[in-house]
Amino acid sequence: xxxxxxxxxxxxxxxxxxxxxxxxxxxxxxxxxxxxxxxxxxxxxxxxxxxxxxxxxxxxxxxxxxxxxxxxxxxxxxxxx
Numbered sequence: 479x480x481x482x483x484x485x486x487x488x489x490x491x492x493x494x495x496x497x498x499x500x501x502x503x504x505x506x507x508x509x510x511x512x513x514x515x516x517x518x519x520x521x522x523x524x525x526x527x528x529x530x531x532x533x534x535x536x537x538x539x540x541x542x543x544x545x546x547x548x549x550x551x552x553x554x555x556x557x558x559x
Contacts, residue, residue, distance in 0.1 A: 516522035
């Protein structure tokens with residue numbers, strides 16, 4: 479497969495997709511999600527602020543993210559308790 483530089487790299491995209499599929503099949507997703515949860519209310523607040531900053535720069539939802547078969551999940555990620 480040939481490379482396209484600038485807008486994409488077929489080899490890197492395939493490697494990413496293969497690695498992502500292997501990670502999902504490994505059963506480590508739930509653990510990784512738990513490990514990524516904020517460890518304190520201060521960390522949760524910091525994460526929320528960062529999310530709000532990112533969203534403020536967004537042009538809106540990516541319509542393709544809601545298509546059937548999308549890898550984007552509607553399931554919310556847990557936060558600090």
